[in-house]
Amino acid sequence: xxxxxxxxxxxxxxxxxxxxxxxxxxxxxxxxxxxxxxxxxxxxxxxxxxxxxxxxxxxxxxxxxxxxxxxxxxxxxxxxxxxxxxxxxxxxxxxxxxxxxxxxxxxxxxxxxxxxxxxxxxxxxxxxxxxxxxxxxxxxxxxxxxxxxxxxxxxxxxxxxxxxxxxxxxxxxxxxxxxxxxxxxxxxxxxxxxxxxxxxxxxxxxxxxxxxxxxxxxxxxxxxxxxxxxxxxxxxxxxxxxxxxxxxxxxxxxxxxxxxxxxxxxxxxxxxxxxxxxxxxxxxxxxxxxxxxxxxxxxx
Numbered sequence: 001x002x003x004x005x006x007x008x009x010x011x012x013x014x015x016x017x018x019x020x021x022x023x024x025x026x027x028x029x030x031x032x033x034x035x036x037x038x039x040x041x042x043x044x045x046x047x048x049x050x051x052x053x054x055x056x057x058x059x060x061x062x063x064x065x066x067x068x069x070x071x072x073x074x075x076x077x078x079x080x081x082x083x084x085x086x087x088x089x090x091x092x093x094x095x096x097x098x099x100x101x102x103x104x105x106x107x108x109x110x111x112x113x114x115x116x117x118x119x120x121x122x123x124x125x126x127x128x129x130x131x132x133x134x135x136x137x138x139x140x141x142x143x144x145x146x147x148x149x150x151x152x153x154x155x156x157x158x159x160x161x162x163x164x165x166x167x168x169x170x171x172x173x174x175x176x177x178x179x180x181x182x183x184x185x186x187x188x189x190x191x192x193x194x195x196x197x198x199x200x201x202x203x204x205x206x207x208x209x210x211x212x213x214x215x216x217x218x219x220x221x222x223x224x225x226x227x228x229x230x231x232x233x234x235x236x237x238x239x240x241x242x243x244x245x246x247x248x249x250x251x252x253x254x255x256x257x258x259x260x261x262x263x264x265x266x267x268x269x270x271x272x273x274x275x276x277x278x279x280x281x282x283x284x285x286x287x288x289x290x291x292x293x294x295x296x297x298x299x300x
Contacts, residue, residue: 006108008036009245009289010278014101015044017243017271017296021098024048028088028100028235030081030228033107035063041101042070051097052076053087055131059109080131081228088235096237102228105247106215108288114183118215120207123184128215138214142186143179147171157222157250158213162194166210169193186210212248222254229258233267236299241271243296252293259297271296 014037018024024045029038032052042050050073054060060076067074079087081102088097110118110130117127117138128138141153147167154163166189173189174180180189190207191199199206216222232242246252252275259270275293283290 006034006036007286007288008033008040009103009286009292010276010282010294011037011040013276013294014243014245015040017241018045018099021241022239024098026051026092026095026097028053028084028097028232029103030084030100030232031103032063032076033059033103034109035066037101037103038063038074039066042067042073049073050075051087051091053079053081053084055080056107056110057132058113059107062109080224082224082231084228085231085234096240097235098237098240100232100236100240100242102225102232102242102244104221104225104245104251117183118211120183120187120205120211123182125181126183126186126214128211128218130219134218136218138218139179139181141214141217142170143174153217154210154213156213157216158209158211159249160209160213162198166190166193216250222250225251225254226258229255233262233299238299241296241298243294246293246295247291252295255295259295262297266300268297268299271298 018027018041025047027041027048027050029041029050029052032038032054035052038050038052042048052063052074054063055078057078060078064076075091077087077091084100088094106118110116114122114124115127117124126137126139126142145153150170151163151167154160154166160166169189169192170180180186187207190210194206229242236242244255246255262268263270275295278289278292
């Protein structure tokens, strides 16, 4: 792969939120990715130290190179943010942090590498593991799950209206021709199952929701997010903030509910009543930011 193009989303808005925290000194970037947000945070706040977490080895390698100039102000760890409380206990000796940032979804690195199998626009294996050491791939799900199991995943994690039709087409194809092994083969099955009129009305790629659903299932993303949010609340000090960037309705709904519940329990307040959206100029220069929603919660 050549140079990785990576533009962090809504950096200005995140810096603005963090700047309102009194005596900001320690930030956890729970999804360090390629280090874009971390670089801006460390550049903007010269006294801040940052702990970066990611489950992707490739991403951690890129982030380490990008953040090398900050020396001992940065600590990077391979883990899943659902273990954030254990990480804080082990590496920060149970101290509380000032802010936790979650930038959810798929990184440029993962989307642009066809071998990772995240993109419906690239030919590659149907993998979709964020942690390459994980044992189950999207290929395993596509080829081993029953019709009912597949349609449930597509409906619940992809909000796919045609979940049953698509699950039926996949099961029929593998019964007839054997294992489905590439992203392009899966896309062809999806295209072949959906009427042309339906595909025209969709406006977006017909395989988008199925790929989203498989990725969420393979990486257990929603359960991990729920755990990560609850545990991060315990790790943030009074006056600290939890910031979350989400890219689809399932994630955002989960974050919204958690923040609302915490507010009603008197744990803290919403930074803004409604989510913050990227500015028009940002969407033009970085189309991947289009679906982003930013929410923040300030702990009492």
